[in-house]
Amino acid sequence: xxxxxxxxxxxxxxxxxxxxxxxxxxYGATPYLFWYVQSPGQGLQLLLKYFSGDTLVQGIKGxxxxxxxxxxxxxxxKPSVHWSxxxxxxxxxxxxxxxxxxxxxxxxxxxxxxx
Amino acid sequence: xxGVTQTPKFQVLKTGQSMTLQCAQDMNHNSMYWYRQDPGxxxxxxxxxxxxxxxxxxEVPNGYNVSRLNKRxxxxxxxxxxxxxxxxxxxxxxxxxxxxxIQYFGAGTxxxxx
Numbered sequence: 716x717x718x719x720x721x722x723x724x725x726x727x728x729x730x731x732x733x734x735x736x737x738x739x740x741x742y743g744a745t746p747y748l749f750w751y752v753q754s755p756g757q758g759l760q761l762l763l764k765y766f767s768g769d770t771l772v773q774g775i776k777g778x779x780x781x782x783x784x785x786x787x788x789x790x791x792x793k794p795s796v797h798w799s800x801x802x803x804x805x806x807x808x809x810x811x812x813x814x815x816x817x818x819x820x821x822x823x824x825x826x827x828x829x830x
Numbered sequence: 831x832x833g834v835t836q837t838p839k840f841q842v843l844k845t846g847q848s849m850t851l852q853c854a855q856d857m858n859h860n861s862m863y864w865y866r867q868d869p870g871x872x873x874x875x876x877x878x879x880x881x882x883x884x885x886x887x888x889e890v891p892n893g894y895n896v897s898r899l900n901k902r903x904x905x906x907x908x909x910x911x912x913x914x915x916x917x918x919x920x921x922x923x924x925x926x927x928x929x930x931x932i933q934y935f936g937a938g939t940x941x942x943x944x
Contacts, residue, residue, distance in 0.1 A: 719872075758935040759922075764932065766930055817875055820873040820874075823872055
């Protein structure tokens with residue numbers, strides 16, 4: 716069964732510092748990978764996605780993620796964090812093929828930003 | 831653009847009561863989904879509807895029923911609520927149930943069962 720691991724439950728960074736949130740997925744031939752952000756009391760918003768091609772993908776709000784097949788990872792990065800980035804971040808995976816519509820989510824990483 | 835709209839936003843139930851969570855999307859999407867979110871658990875799929883007239887179980891369907899009323903609307907029903915169903919419920923929709931189809935989420939319904 717497909718699975719996603721986000722090793723960090725909670726991360727605290729200072730405003731202006733760089734950020735990396737980790738995500739590892741279970742091996743699959745053709746993973747489709749997503750990062751979603753959830754602000755307090757809100758629904759999930761798509762930050763970026765990877766389907767194929769360039770392994771470094773750009774998203775909204777200055778975020779980027781790098782797909783590394785050899786490490787089964789899809790880490791999210793931002794060079795300089797803003798206070799408004801405080802939220803919970805979810806990595807998700809699905810795979811091409813029959814019945815692959817089901818998104819599997821990680822348990823989330825909560826980001827706190829110190830002014 | 832409204833996107834995916836969920837009602838109500840908050841609800842408190844007593845054990846054994848029933849209720850229906852409503853979801854509507856205005857993006858002309860074929861597929862709709864219901865998830866629950868529990869602390870430290872991420873999101874788990876309860877039911878989904880690949881297209882109008884079809885519904886299927888997800889990972890955690892027990893205690894729930896769904897109805898795809900039409901292309902726009904997908905409701906989730908709790909027939910006899912239990913404290914274990916205290917959760918945040920999210921509805922989502924996508925163009926179709928293909929892996930590349932991005933799912934768009936509503937703002938959620940926060941349900942407490944006492």
